[in-house]
Amino acid sequence: MAKRPILIHPDPRLKAVAEPVGAITDEIRQLGADMLETMYDAPGIGLAAPQVGVLQRVLVMDCVKDETQPPRPMVLVNPEITWSSEEVSTYEEGCLSIPEQYADVERPAEVDVRWTALDGSEQSERFAGLWATCVQHEIDHLNGRLFIDYLKPLRRQMITRKMVKLKREKARA
Numbered sequence: 001m002a003k004r005p006i007l008i009h010p011d012p013r014l015k016a017v018a019e020p021v022g023a024i025t026d027e028i029r030q031l032g033a034d035m036l037e038t039m040y041d042a043p044g045i046g047l048a049a050p051q052v053g054v055l056q057r058v059l060v061m062d063c064v065k066d067e068t069q070p071p072r073p074m075v076l077v078n079p080e081i082t083w084s085s086e087e088v089s090t091y092e093e094g095c096l097s098i099p100e101q102y103a104d105v106e107r108p109a110e111v112d113v114r115w116t117a118l119d120g121s122e123q124s125e126r127f128a129g130l131w132a133t134c135v136q137h138e139i140d141h142l143n144g145r146l147f148i149d150y151l152k153p154l155r156r157q158m159i160t161r162k163m164v165k166l167k168r169e170k171a172r173a
C-alpha cells in the first residue's frame with residue numbers, strides 16, 4: 001500500500017465528473033487500498049478517487065468514530081444512490097481537499113446505495129446518520145461537486161480564496 005497526495009481545492013480535477021469503472025482489476029484494488037491508507041493517515045472518514053487525481057468512480061469510507069468499536073473500511077466502486085429519505089439532517093461537514101474549513105450542509109437523512117465491491121459482488125445498504133452524510137459527500141465528489149457548492153456564493157468565494165492562499169504558501173515552502 002502507498003499513501004497518495006490529496007488534491008487541494010481549487011483544482012479542475014475536483015470539478016470533473018469521474019468515469020465508471022469497467023472491471024475490478026488489480027489496479028482498482030490497489031487504488032482502494034491506497035485510498036484507505038491515505039484517508040486513515042489524513043485522518044478522515046471518507047475519500048473519493050478524484051481527490052487523489054484519479055477520475056474513476058471509487059470512494060472509500062469508515063465512519064466508525066467510537067475507538068472501542070472495530071474499524072469498518074469500505075471501498076465502493078460505481079456507487080449509486082437508489083433512494084433518499086424526505087427527512088433531512090444537517091451536519092457540519094469538512095473535506096480533506098478543503099482543509100480546516102467547516103460548514104453546515106443539509107442532506108437527506110437516509111439513503112440507499114448500490115455499488116460493486118472489490119470482490120466484484122453487487123452490494124446495497126441503507127445508510128443513516130454520519131454514514132449517510134459521508135456517502136453523499138463522497139458521491140458528490142464523483143460528480144465534481146464539493147460541499148462548499150451548497151453554501152452561499154460569498155461564503156464559498158471566501159473559502160476558495162483561503163485555499164488559493166494556502167496552496168500558494170505550500171508551493172513556496
Ligand SMILES: [Zn+2]
Nearest residue numbers: 094095096097
Ligand atoms: Zn470531500
